[in-house]
Amino acid sequence: MKTRSLISSTLLLGAGALFAASTHATILTFDLSPAVPNYGDIPGAYGDNVNAASDSVGSYLMGNGYTPNITTEYRTWQISTNTVVYNNLDFWDFNYGDLVNVAFGVSSANHFAEITLVPEPGWAIRLNSFDLAGYSRIDHPNSQVRIMDAANETVLIDYSPVTVLGAGGITGTHSTFTPNLTYGNAISIRFGYNDWNIGIDNINFDQVTVVPEPETYAMLLAGLGLLGFMAYRKSQNA
Template identity: 85%
Template sequence: MKTRSLISSTLLLGAGALFAVSAQATILTFDLDPAVGNYGDIPGAYGDNVNAASDAVGSYQMGNGYTPNITTEYRTWRISTDTVAYDNLDFWDFNYGGLTNVAFGVTSSDHFAEITLVPEPGWAIRLNSFDLAGYAKLDHPNSQVRIVDGDSKSTLIDYSPVTVLGTGGAFSTFTPNLTYGGAISIRFGYNDWNIGIDNINFDQVTAVPEPETYAMLLAGLGLLGFMARRRTQNA
């Protein structure tokens, strides 16, 4: 039986207030073309505009539906200079706890891994959950795991410090349930490429203004109508 550490938080944020009025979901499993192989680059197009169970670079699991309006980006950052060292993550197929087929940072010391989900205009992202596990089936205490704004890099959720499970085939599941009106980045594996990520479950949701925004819009239209009537009366 697999064991998990369940880490949860709920947050509603956005570039402007949002309601999720419809949703579709994809799960990135990193089930890639076998030709990629261990230490191979995760294809930059994996997870882009998913609308089927598989595409030219790999396969996916379906949550509530697919996510044709979301794209993905993969990077390995250098901590000391706060710059991107590699525009990719690497692939590994086993021994990260109980996970198979994971993504991890290209190198370890002074680096961390980042996966960014980017919505097209008119869409928001709901990040439901993702799994992390330690190589070689070992727990990794005092790990850093963060979710940040994909553009400003401001922190939205910080799980640090946290023990990422791996011993005995365990792994850790994080359930942020975060809805955001812009790009979202998952950051992990700080100074530790022996932490891998799998099963990133996310929705695309349509973004519409909250009632307060509608109220301001209606007030503006009302003011325009009032001014038009005054111009008519004064003509």
């Protein structure tokens, strides 16, 4: 027994860039290898540069493909000081609703959990969906769930307050969030504010190619043309 004491659709375009159709997606299921005990640390490398169904730290489900240009970061924050106190989240295998193998915050009161998705240069992220559920198969009302710009700590989507489901049926249930958010910088999912009895699973995200807007192409072509003209003038004066 564990004793340690909605839906939106958004597209955000970066200045001077468009996002091409995605062909890569990964689903983080927290099926770890080697196995981690309850309260064990989620490996920091889980979800980094995924290009196969499994790697040295665990296995994944494939959405539209894999995400070799995205890395993941796990943190537990202290609310009162707004500082990171643990550079990891913990693992639990059952009883978070009907979810199996979840990540949750290392500590409970005055803390929250965070998972950050970081794209390499030239790539953006599309966060399709993720699941949250309450331990031990009970609903958790008035929960806070936010999607943040990881660099500026600005809120992109705020689901708060929301009831995170856990009760229902024989095996419990869960809440699914479908932000459908495309963003050109690192984004964070924050959950479990003052409540480590909320776990996350099945984080479905794409990597998306960033291409310049037509105006940016024009500026690039103009710049290349100017460089060519300067090279031509130099050759004529040589």
